[in-house]
Amino acid sequence: MKRFWIGVFVVVIAGAAGLFAYAWKPAIDPVEPPQRSAFDQALIEKGAVLASVGNCTSCHTKPSDKSFAGGLAVPTPFGTIYSTNITPDPETGIGRWSQAAFTRAMREGVDRAGNHLYPAFPYDHFTLVSDEDNSALYAYLMTRRPVNKRPPANELPFPLNVRLVLAGWKLLFFDKGSYQTVASQSAEWNRGAYLVNGLGHCGACHTPRNMLGAEKAGSHLAGGEAEGWTAFALDASTTAPLPWTHDSLFAYLRRGWHTEHGVANGPMGEVTGNLGRLPDADISAMATYIASQMGEPSPRRVTKAQEIRKKLSTDAGAIPIPVSATAATPSGRGAVIYQAACATCHDGSRPQPFGGMDFHLSSAVNAPGPQNVINTVLFGLPAASGRQSAIMPGFAATLSDDQVTDLLAYLREAFAGQPAWPDATERLAATRNGKYQVSVRPSDGIERGPDNVGAQDR
Structure with missing residues (x-):
């Protein structure tokens, strides 16, 4: 028996030693902050475009603060994580990071000091980024104005505040490696897949997650949650009344709206705003890839789309009244x-984009679920700064919970032909009290975009 327990002890110690050896990552020696003259201007400009695609400023800039100085609170189901300072400040930023240290963070989710990074930084997507694009991103970030500012400490419970735990998460869910071309697909498809799944990290929002916060295997782009919004499915399970096509996806990503699909709202407004620096060819490639994930619509969806188009052409301007709607029903009051x-x-x-869409679309x-309708009714769509944009007032201060619930019941029945959402009342209350921490941004989403190429940060 004694030998048995000695054997168990040896196995446990050996396992712990093996896990520590796997989890431990060495520090990379610091460097002197590189001078701007060390980087080619064309490389800096390329990096600026890539930083937009990756929405780097969205997470690493606190509103009304300096660009890329970090400190933005990122709520997660496990606690609050604060984004890091990625300016070239040598003390609180990445000024002493070599390009090798930067690439390791992108590829492996490990910082210069050897600490594992939380996957709120989507290195499970950024690992796909090529060496050439990482070089451009490094050049761009290292030529921003340094900001001496240390973000708050993360607010995570034990043992999640111990970074070595993340090695176990990576062992389970993280596949390291740059993008590998799919030989059976076209060059445009591969370019789109690289942008969507790499720097664009679309799946970070549009893929559901498991209880440990990893994207669910086999559910790529099947719909998820982000910043208090529902990120709709971008696969065959899409609920869009009219099927998406390459052309409608291209227009939506290029302009932030499409006649048959509405205006980008919530975090998606910022995404389409930041994609503004990409050339049309790259936007088309992204549309090609996403359209392939959605596949051809079923005959049933095609028939339904034809019925909707016919209804819109014959009933233009008419306010639909559900059969069950009376003054005593929620949908009747909502009407x-x-x-x-x-x-x-x-x-x-x-x-x-300046008029409201027909809700049949x-x-x-x-x-x-009702979350996006609730958000839009309560908070509206703020106007962009200094330019024409879509706009909608919010009704949080003018409609009571009962009135919003009635309105939701009417919208659901009159325009989707379905019963009211059963959880609408609870979700509405949770949204009002801030439980979902809803982000609200202008339709163009550019108020926090990266600074102009060559200019110093404001």
């Missing part, structure tokens, strides 16, 4: 609210 607060824009003749109204 009155809709006519008073919504119909002027959403049943008017002003075209998008709304992915949000047809979605399994």
